[in-house]
Amino acid sequence: MRRADIAGTLAGIVVAILSCAVVAPVLLPDVPWPEAARDLLAARGLGETGASNLVSAIYLGYRAFDTLGETIVLLAALAGAVSLIGAARDTPLHGEEAGVAADRGDYRGPADKRRRLHTEIMDSIAGKLAPIVLLFGAYVMLYGHSSPGGGFQGGVVIASGVIFIAIGRRSGGIGRIGPRLTVFGPRALSRMEASAFAAIVLLSFPVSISAFEGLRAGASAVGVSVPAVSYIVALNVSIGLKVGSGVALMCVMMLGGESE
């Protein structure tokens, strides 16, 4: 075993030296950073996208196609992870879909888990804290176009709110609606994730932007003014819901799991 360790360390050093030789000349010389894109955005970003946060203007306006790809990466990774975890949970049902498996394994035996990881106090605090976290998440999600933040970050905050609910639910937090509650349960989460994903695909469809422009023109003809930024807000909200439900689903699966 020692010899294998030494060989591994040697290989690591060789790899590091080789990659240093390639990467260092790219990184180290002092090259002035290009300013053209920044100047262009400063002049036209707000007018074209309606977002005063220029990062959002790029992320959800100019390069929204990349953001769509990023959402898909997240979807694939989370769905893959959830189904891997879910399939391990009930192995006889191999090939079972993640959402269904999650419903079936709905917090099996939370009692012993709770004793190990969480105290009653933490559970109830988490339950009480959840609405505040959710509210904050909604704020980050909705105001991403003018202040730092956005759908993705808001979604992650919302996910942590949902996790708090999942923890707090055990001691009578707001999540407890019925004896077998379904609000923010795995099935509801995966349903929300699917519909938010459909909304994102719909919104970033190549014809949607022009359709949206047409809608705006029509609305202003009637006398209702729709601000240009509402497209970005809509995208932010659907990304936030998608990310929030996806991340929350994975974490809820992880919390519900018990090691052997």
Add this chain to the structure above:
Amino acid sequence: MSDVALALAPVFLPLAGAAMALVAKTLRGSGPAAAMEAAGAAVGLVLPWAALAVLLPRAAGGGVAFVVSGWDPAIGIALRFDGLAWLVDALGFAGAGAAYLYSRGAGPRGPLFTAIFLIQTSALAATASTADLFNLFVCLEVLGLSSYVLVASSGKPGAFLAAFSYLAISSAAMVFFLVGLFGFYRLTGSLSYEGISAALAALPDGGGTAASLSSACVAAAVAIRVAVMPVYGWLPDAHALAPHAVSAVLSGVLIKTPLFALGRLLEFLPAGPASMELLGAAGAVTALAAVLVALSQKDAKRLLAYHSISQIGYVVAAWGMGTRVGLQAAYLHALFHALFKGLLFLSVGTAADAAGGRNVYEVRGAGASLRRAGDRRSITVVAYAVGALSICALPPFNGYASKGFVGSLFKGEWRYWVLFAAGACTIASFLKLSMIFLPAKEAPKDARTAEAAPAGAEPPRMSVTASMKASMILLAGLCLATAAFAGRIMDFTGTMLGVGAGAPSKSLYAAPELAKAGFGACLGVALFFVAVSKPGKRAATLVRARPRSFAGLVLAFAVGLAALGARLVLFP
């Protein structure tokens, strides 16, 4: 609908299908869910053909270059839907469609699998037409993530390890891609290929060392996905242990699309031709080396996986010439390989499942097992025969046309003989693989009596369903059709890629070429007997026992990267 919106249809239709499949996952009741999932698959895999049909005239006439949603090209994402993108899309949808059909019968099934599969198909289409460096990064990540999930979906523990190695090495490579992107953005302030190319040309020394090394980082990171020689190590496990349908797509389509996307980028870079040349040389070496390893394998699917590396070597060798004719030959072989290798993975996978084993030295009588499993007309065996004859490049089949075309580009070079030797070894290793269809030694009953006396026969391990047969028939039909119309297809790809006349479609069947093919076949048969002899088997065991580790894989990547960088910096 405008051309621009239509050009994005091959990307968005599979996505819409994926969204439908995800919605289907959450529906209650199996009837509506299954209907929704099937509709999603149809939207994602069938409807794009309509879009491609409508787009054909535009693609043939130079294509559409546009920025997504019409933003300013300085910041927006440039895409380019031209003849190459059309052809690569067609390849992708053909391979993915047939494989999905197979998966409906053999598994993995379920809306989640459908969704991830469609996402991967959509990413293939996006990769084929992107003309923006960061968008290429995102596309490759989507491709990667979805394929790790698909490899792991077989549920075998070995597949998890294969997926992990694949994930770790390609994620590490993608970090290098980002470093390359950083280098380019810092020098040029642009992310679109055209912007980068224009800004580099305006620099006094074309960007110098930094630009060359950035190109090396990007090219090496993509080369991992293509699995050329030093960096192929992740492929055999991943492709051998994935579900058969996934193997067919990974081998048929997924390793080629990044190559063509890389070619699109390298056209614009000063360091492009040199990188392509080095990769092309590596490709020729790959073609021979990988087939030698394939010859030594005992696991049927692993043997096929090494053949994929070998065949991609042909593609990379032709692509590396950097000319339009080279690109045409590369595409042609990539297309034919996607058809016959998809067919081989499906038929060999079916046969191995039916026979209950994958060891080439032990499994016998796979044909009889298949008949017991419900394949009474031996469709699988015929499909296998078509695939094997195609990959062996015997004259009337499509592999002969494409391999002959690739070979004709290198007349009089060392590569010509390397590729010729690789062809002979291919024949030998497929003779070896075909041994699984030999009748079982001690089985006294032929197929008919086995059917007549089911009581004595063991119960079939699986059943060959209609959709599995349909998918194999589809691919076999496509193989034969492309063989019959090889000349037409050559002309068509020539028009799409702007080569014009000059493809050697007529000279392929000249006497010297046929004689060479015959000589190669004899050599192959001789090699086969060497390989199954005692010393041959011992050598094969040695080859299989060579050390292969994850650390070695990363080391190979670093060495390859450094070699490419050194080549670009020292001999500009």
Add this chain to the structure above:
Amino acid sequence: MIEFVIALACAGSAYALLSKDLLHGTIALSATSVLSALLFFMLRAPDVAITEAAVGAGVSTIIFVWAIRETDRKDGR
């Protein structure tokens, strides 16, 4: 100042890789993430800072802790 924070992040990541206890490694890694978030804030990238804090220090720590809890806490035996 910026150099100092990066050096700290560097040390944190080296510690994460070297420590025998994976849980300590995870803590070091999330500390590194928090440092990076701080650095992004200093570098006038508030969006990246928020993302790094939410994702690097939040979600990925949860996932790592989960994985370590479900598997083996010690590296090597």
Add this chain to the structure above:
Amino acid sequence: MIARALVLCMFLIGIAGLVAKRNLVKKTFALAIMNSAVVLLFVLEGSSIGDEAPLLGGPGASFVDPVPQALMLTAIVVGVCVSALALALAYRLYKAYGTLDVDELKRLSGHE
């Protein structure tokens, strides 16, 4: 310059760890480290041309470049996706073989 050298150092620590460490969780650590090094690099350099966050309506004269920041949002997310999937795979491997050591796993899964 010094800052960039330190980032390079972090990147190299990551790639060396990826090779030298045999534990799958450690390998995932290494991937995360490489990723955050690159993110640091982009943001660090992109901030060199201004002294104001890219939010319009502030008092400052010159912004930092928002493009690398927007790109890095994507890169961070991709990084955490890779970690999540890698750990899910490691978890399944541990369930199947009871170890996280990559060489041991290679031996146990028995692929030559």
